[in-house]
Amino acid sequence: MTQVHLPDPVVRPPDRPDVDLDAFSRALRDRVNGEVRFDRGTRAAYSTDASNFRQVPLGVVLPHTPEDAVEALAVAREFGAPVLSRGGGTSLAGQCTNTALVLDWSKYCTRLESVDERARTCVVQPGIVLDELNRQLADTGLRYGPEPATHMNCTLGGMIGNNSCGATAQRTGKVVDNIARLEVVLADGTRFWCGETTDEEYAAIERRGDARAAVYRQLRALRDEYADEIRRRFPDIPRRVSGYNLDSLLPEHHFDVAGLLVGSESTLVTVLRAELELVPVLPERTLVVLGYPDIASAADAVPSILPHEPVALEGVDHKLIRDQQIKDMNPQALAELPRGRAFLMVQFAADTHDEADRQAHRMLEALHDTENEADVEFLDDPARENELWQVREAGLGATAHLPGRADTFEGWEDSAVAPERLGEYLRKLTALYEEFGYAGETGPSLYGHFGQGCVHTRIPFDLYSADGVATYRRFMERAADLVAELGGSFSGEHGDGQSRGELLPKMFGEEIVRAFGRLKAIFDPDDRMNPGKVVAPYRLDEHLRLGGDWAPADPHDLHFRFPDDGGSFAQAANRCVGVGRCRQHTTDGGEVMCPSYQVTGEEEHSTRGRARLLFEMLNGHGDSPVGDGWRSTEVRDALDLCLACKGCKTDCPANVDMATYKAEFLAHHYEGRPWRRPRSDFTMGWLPAFAGVVGRLRAGKVVNALTHTPGLSRLATLLAGVEDREIPLFAGETLQQWFARRRPAEGARGTVLLWPDTFTNTFHPHIGRAAVRVLEDAGWRVTMPLEPQCCALTWISTGQLGVAKHILARTVRTLAPHLREGGLVVGLEPSCTAVFRSDAFELFPGDQDVRRLRAQTVTFAELLTEHSPGYRPPRLDAKAIAQVHCHQHAVLGWDADQRLLAAAGVDASRLDSGCCGLAGNFGFEKGHLEVSEACAERVLLPRVREADGDTVVLADGFSCRTQIHQLDSGGREGVHLAELLASALGDEPERPKVRGRAAMAAGLALGAAAAAGAGVARWRRR
Template sequence: MATVELPAPVRRTDRPEPIDVGSMITALRDRVDGEIRFDPGSRATYATDASNFRQLPIGVVVPRTPEAAVAAVAVAREFGAPVLSRGGGTSLAGQCTNTAVVIDWSKYCNRIESVDQEARTCLVQPGIVLDELNRQLADTGLRFGPEPATHPNCTIGGMIGNNSCGATAQRTGKVVDNIKRLEVLTYDGSRFWCGETSDEEYAEIERRGDTRAMIYRQLRRLRDEYADEIRERYPDIPRRVSGYNLDSLLPEHDFDVARLLVGSESTLVTVLRAELELVPVQSERSLIVLGYPDIYRAADAVPAILPHEPVALEGVDHKLITDQQLKGLNPQAIKELPEGTAFLMVQFGGDSTEEVDRQGKQLLEALHETEHEPDVAFYDDPDREAELWAVRESGLGATAHVPHRPDTFEGWEDSAVAPDRLGDYLRGLNRLYQEFGYASETGPSLYGHFGQGCVHTRIGFDLYTADGVATYRRFMERAADLVVGFGGSLSGEHGDGQSRGELLGRMFGDRLVDAFGRLKAIFDPLDRMNPGKITAPYRLDENLRLGADWAPWDPQDLYFKYPHDGGSFAEAANRCVGVGKCRQHGNSGGQVMCPSYQVTGEEEHSTRGRARLLFEMVNGHGDSPVDNGWRSDEVHDALDLCLACKGCKTDCPANVDMASYKVEFMAHYYRGRPWKRPRSDFAIGWMPAIGQLVSRFKIAPLVNRLSHTPGLHRLAIRLGGLADREIPIFAEQTLQQWVAGRTPGGDGHRGTVLLWPDTFTNNFHPEVGKAAVRLLEDAGWRVTMPEQPVCCGLTWISTGQLGVARRVLSRTVRQLAPHVRAGGLVLGLEPSCTAVFRSDAPELFPTDRDVRRLRDQTVTLAELLTEHSPGYQPPQVDGKAIAQVHCHQHAVMGWDADQKLLQAAGVDAEQLESGCCGLAGNFGFERGHEAVSEGAAERVLLPRIREADTMTAVLADGFSCRTQISELAGNGRTGIHLAQLLADRLIEE
């Protein structure tokens, strides 16, 4: 065989050749079956991932098939443009940000192409989300084993790129251990399948004499030349993810080229398809939580637990628990933790409850009366286990933007050592924290996959000043030396990217880093595949998303005051940490955000995408493509399909409040130019005033007749700029008029409650208020109500008319002040209006004491009857119900009290995991929103109503939800308010 010359290592160059972007766009549109997006908004949306780094892409391609991605790479090659493959965009080390043509696989290339149950394999496209893959595999009894905490939104392609792991890797190993074959594409256009390669297969490949043969010859030469160093320098630990997998080329690993390419972070090839190895689903689980005095002794106990073969073994310290308590995360699960300030979560799996319980008891017996004996909590209830597991999976979000703490960042969030050295490594890491001034009673927290020695944390780096960035660099260098001294890895599952690429020499030595460069040159000699990551990397303090030169425009004339962000809109826009929980697929799993993304699959329609655009709008680096401030059309277009559901306010681990950001932006976007506002803003925003006119002049019958006459209806919606939907019917008698004309009932022994006459209950559905009055009087409350017209300002808030909203709300607060100053409660029946008092008002007027009193003394019906009515027994309904919980109730008030009240009433109530109904106040009535509005409803809500028994009540406290159900569910199905469900039984009794 002829001598094979290895190419020289790829070296980084900062002088890329100019690219004819205009001509490349034309070629992409001509030749690629997909969406070609080189507009400023798309470039801004994809400028960063979940890391510390930011690089503006050249543009974005969303291919409809893997073959379309091949065509896109071919065009990029013709124009010399770098390429970056992107999955869920949740990478923490900067792998998914680059000045390149970004290929986003997640929208279309997300199919399972085949399943072989006997061989336990499946063939998938790279954009399929892990949870969706396992959902589709459920009937086979098989699943893909590795499961990172981002499993609801991470893609298989991204997992391959990062060599992801997760808690289940304790049983199933890393992604590299679960890959059968890959179909890959090199930058020069070569396309082939790869996997294990026997000597016979290698000889057959070599005989072909094509590009693949050349690559394989060079790979074998590379392996032979560096084999000794690979065996010597690669840590023999469960979680070595750093560097390229050169060890997969060794003879003892069957020259596995597919596994070599796992974890290469889009720097070598483009993965087109993957054949995955699957594992059997274990039907039963048990969870034991072990409490220890500190995290170091918890880590010391890990080696004693491992022989019992748990399927997962996670560690959590008290600082993480405190962070979750401060952010209100997982409160019930935290209550159930055993005694201690650090915890090991030990999960056993098997095919029967007896088996998993036996495993747990054997572990506890083995630990009894040893130095590792813990305080114990034992669970085999799936609901309790899921809650406790959420404590661990919430780690990243829980440690970001903790109230009254400095911001925390990735960087050293993923180191790994051998499990038997974990305790000592954590002690050394804590000493390093103390030396650099990062240690405190409140942070950094330590948690992670302790059964495999992998440690996660977020550190309060100062990435805003030159000195802070310099200290960050010194810490990273010292931390790298520390983990290498323990025989560990810079990364245990998140990869190297830009955070740790520069430090690889400290772990592997110069000679193996040289081998990495030669490997890169074999596959990508022109350095066009995700350049500057892993090999010839950018510096770890380069391309920072913040950095010492970050100087954002921070507007001062704000309507909302952003008390959780120091009054700064720029800080609010920087709140997103990129975890991507808003990119939900399939059922929402009790999560509301982000309904428009769930319908469109568009990154810019996720909470994260919109947050990225707002971050670019404040233009902290001066090079943002979104450079027109409040007048930015790119931001306007992205926010237009935000339903302002407020789901992200609670569901987002960083508490990004996109509903407030949207209306703040819209208020400024249209400020001084009302003629640009859509007419629907006036028609819907001024609905309270219209309702007051209709009731004052008693013209409801006339208005209803005119608005529901076919020709006049069409004229009305055209003049109002509205979608072609039914116009709500005004009640002939408002709730206020009904209350004013009746004699109060009941003995009022519980006191007086003010029933808030919200616009929707008062003008359109007064029967809800009437039911509430009957129910409250029966419960012993005296009901009062303002006699004059009042409004919380909701419709002006939701349409971004914040100047009017503030005036209306201020007047209302003054009118309610005597009642709330006397300690009186205010009862809200409409969730969206109740949420204004509980959330919006305090953020519009954070220093107003009457607003604070109103916030604290506004209650829902269920809260009043459970928390403020001791001994109350509701009417017995004894039936079934499915509940569509209003988005604002989910986000602000919660549904726990409702669930408690329904249970007391004998109602078997199922809370639908349907997310937003899709109407969302004004959103569904606005022209151009029809498809998203109906698409959100058709995901879960409408199908569940249609399949429900007609005797099953459909609970929907929100006017929007009831309207959506009435219009779209069919078969005469309607929703009823909780007050109606309970009060109707009073009438029967």
């Protein structure tokens, strides 16, 4: 046999490559089909992943096809630039952050190229999201088995890079167990398909004598030299993900080169395509939840459960449950848990419901009267099972930021041991927490894939001070010693990256780590593929996103007080933990976040991307590509397509509230230079003032007549700086004017104040009239302010916060007497109601009347279900689809509406449509029309068009009704809940019938111009 010389291991790379970025970016634009971005905003958005680390990339390429990525690699090779191949960017160990050219596959390279149902395989491009792949496979009865908790946004390329697993790995194994072949390209341009290799196939490859043959010869020589050491040092456990998969080259694994490359974290090759092995869908599932006195006792029971072959076996402790209760996450699911302070979630699956139940009963019978018997909750309702499963999947977000607690971090979040040693490991790990001062009742929660010995946690490391970082390093070293002693793996599915790469000698020994370095040199001798990760790694305490030297320019002249972040904008911007939930491609489950990403696929238009830019804006490391502070045009541009829907406030596991951050940023960005604001900020932001003038002058009909004059409507929208859209007409009489000329009914239940928001008062007063009829029918005496009032929503959303605070403070003073008597305030418009329940408190957290307003503001449905005992709504026996307003979803909730509709006999189905796309002023602002319409066309409008003629379209939000009205919805109109209930009382109030091009902007520019100066001044002084 010919002697094969193996290369020496690679050496540690320089921190920053010497690359002519201007020439590099020009060459990429000339030669690569795709988007090439070297701008400061993009580089800031990609500066970190979900880890503790931060490195600003050289630039980003979004290839249109895998072949475009090959060309980008060729250009990078010519310029000596390192490359990082990235999927969903959710890596927790620092794999997806580097000073390199980032290839982002997730926007365009998302195709399922072929399916072979007979062979149970499919070929995919790296950017396809797991949930989307399984949706496309649904008709085949097959699916891809491994399913991480981030399945709604993780890409297959990222899963291959990390060797992902998830809860389903109990049945299907890791990604390495479910890969048939990979198409890869090396840093030098060598490109081939690889997989298991028979001796005959190996001989055929070697005979070619090409670059691939040289690689295969060296791989076989490496295997032969280290085979005994590999068998001796590689842990024989289900969840060994740390290190490279050298064991895949052993004869017993058929010299599987694809298996070797799985989990290599973009450090060896770039994956262009993957042939995946699929598994049959088991349609019926049964979940058994077992309660134990503590988490270690739950772990002790795992070996007795495994012989019953559950498809998933997860563990959670009481701290994770407590953390979710604090955040009010998954409340219905938490109520399903049995007694105990730790829980095992044991799932069985089969082709029939009865068989799944039988498997569960057999397990319970075997555990009966043994030391592992537990308190039991038996669930065989899929809806209840899914709710409870969310408890486990929400682990990272639930433990990230808790009020009054120290922040928690990854680092040692993914260790694994043999299942039979899991209880021992958890006891020793808990002792280690205590030794380092991380323990206690408020210490780290423990949860994970217990059936395979994998433990997840987030630890309250102090990564803000030099001493804290030094303690973090000592803990990591001690924890690594503990896992190595127990024969475990530092990573059970998240990979090594930078967090654990430096520690690998403790697990594998120096010889195997040397073999890793030589493997790296076979594929990437110049260390251009994601350098500094896994092999010749950066230290685990360098390139930290925070660190002892992090010194952000944290502003103090804030409008919002950020009470949940200690008054710190820097801490608010640092909330994002990078899991990418905002990058979801559907709104299954009624989620809203993040509408702009859903239609653009852009990292900068996700909540995460915007949070990264805000973090970088504060320039805590002195090298940020976004260093202009509040004046940053990059941050402004990234926030421009934020709809301020507030979906992230609830849907984001870390409760990032981008709508609030946007308002705060815009206030400072334009401070002292209002002439730089777009005109729409004034026409839309000051809408309540102008609408108040038009209403007081009873000029609505005049304004509407002017706006219907041919040619004038378009001129008016141009003058107002808004999109050329159809906009609702002013009402001839406001709600306040109607209410002032009627005698309120006496109510046995007492007095309630109905808030006359601008949209109801001046555009849709028929909704207010309907609400008054229903409330009086329910026994309430209704009152309302009769002078112009406003919650300041439009000033908040346009970032005119100085004016907003002035107006809101005046409103609170007006409402104070009613509030101090304990009176309730009922809101009809969800966005305005949400201001009283959320924004007002965040602007004035110390004001007692604001606190009363927050506590005593209720929705229409809440008043009738929670504050009107014995009330029965009129019977309707109707069918409805409901477009829930974003702010209602995020702040108010829809549970009360659902109960009220059910009591009225309405079969209501909530649309999984997310944001309607209008979002207050957003859809009217210049440049937003395309995104606004795309949001509506994703789910909302198709479902409205498909609805039966007798199906009611419920839409409490003015924006939602406007979007349904003015886009092609087949002539359907949205109906407020108050209207629907009032329709059952007879003599329904008259509803406006006019359609056509109204122009609120024209009304503002033409009809109200004469009165604006004096009228608005008087309005503000009141």
